[in-house]
Amino acid sequence: xxxxxxxxxxxxxxxxxxxxxxxxxxxxxxxxxxxxxxxxxxxxxxxxxxxxxxxxxxxxxxxxxxxxxxxxxxxxxxxxxxxxxxxxxxxxxxxxxxxxxxxxxxxxxxxxxxxxxxxxxxxxxxxxxxxxxxxxxxxxxxxxxxxxxxxxxxxxxxxxxxxxxxxxxxxxxxxxxxxxxxxxxxxxxxxxxxxxxxxxxxxxxxxxxxxxxxxxxxxxxxxxxxxx
Numbered sequence: 001x002x003x004x005x006x007x008x009x010x011x012x013x014x015x016x017x018x019x020x021x022x023x024x025x026x027x028x029x030x031x032x033x034x035x036x037x038x039x040x041x042x043x044x045x046x047x048x049x050x051x052x053x054x055x056x057x058x059x060x061x062x063x064x065x066x067x068x069x070x071x072x073x074x075x076x077x078x079x080x081x082x083x084x085x086x087x088x089x090x091x092x093x094x095x096x097x098x099x100x101x102x103x104x105x106x107x108x109x110x111x112x113x114x115x116x117x118x119x120x121x122x123x124x125x126x127x128x129x130x131x132x133x134x135x136x137x138x139x140x141x142x143x144x145x146x147x148x149x150x151x152x153x154x155x156x157x158x159x160x161x162x163x164x165x166x167x168x169x170x171x172x173x174x175x176x177x178x179x180x181x182x183x184x185x186x187x188x189x190x191x192x193x194x195x196x197x198x199x200x201x202x203x204x205x206x207x208x209x210x211x212x213x214x215x216x217x218x219x220x221x222x223x224x225x226x227x228x
Contacts, residue, residue, distance in 0.1 A: 005203055005204040005207075006143075007036060008199060009139045009199070009204050010136075010137070010139075011028070011203070012203055013138050013139050014137055016105060016109055016137070016193050018134075019193040020186050020189040020190060022134035024133065025041040025042075025043050025133055043133045044056050048125065054122050054124065055122065055123040056132055057120060058116065058118075058120040058121075059078060060117045062086050062121065063078050063086065064077060065116055070115040070116035070150070071150050072150065072152055078115070078116035079151060080099070083099065083151075084096060084176070086121070090121065092130060094130065095129075096174070096176060097176070097178065098131045099171075100170070100183055100186070101185075103153065103171075107149075107162060107167060107214070107218065108214050109137065109138075109211055109214070110139045110141030110142070110159060112147070113136070113138060113150055114150055114151060115150035115151065118135065139207055141159060141210060142204050147159050153167060154173070159225065160223060160224050161224070162223065163218065163223050164187070167218070168180045187215055188219070191212075191215050194208060195212075
């Protein structure tokens with residue numbers, strides 16, 4: 001099967017996002033009638049909201065993009081800078097600083113698919129808006145792909161060519177003065193996570209080694225895909 005490990009890889013990616021403070025919710029592998037599934041606790045439900053639902057809006061919706069425009073190279077409607085502007089307008093400082101954390105963790109994991117529909121906001125009853133907890137954070141560099149990120153980082157798309165300076169420069173281009181500190185903190189959280197937690201059985205065999213390499217390369221100033 002072409003993507004036979006992706007379910008188990010995503011479980012590890014979700015745990016990494018939680019370790020970095022990008023979500024407080026749970027995810028686990030469960031078996032239903034001999035079919036294994038990834039169960040993810042919902043964050044868009046609350047007994048205090050109308051009909052128990054919290055309204056979510058993804059960045060494709062917020063930026064008026066559709067279909068393949070969730071990828072920056074198709075139409076250019078969605079970019080990290082534009083997403084940051086939405087968060088700065090509608091959210092708070094925590095939401096703005098959450099975005100470079102999400103970007104950094106995705107880079108360290110090899111999550112190539114962080115596109116406009118995989119970044120969202122939630123609208124709360126007090127009319128405030130904040131960035132949604134991380135979702136669909138899937139390591140993918142071991143899969144058959146072109147090795148490019150869905151959204152450019154400091155004008156670069158190729159995952160293996162990106163450095164910590166690119167991640168910092170991207171955040172600074174949004175006006176985030178603390179970008180380097182936020183990026184470094186996220187990488188340190190990833191380094192601690194990958195040293196202490198392993199993927200579940202049936203995940204891609206090289207997953208932990210790949211993420212360890214990407215994280216250390218970034219922390220030590222090398223390109224993500226460098227061979228030390």
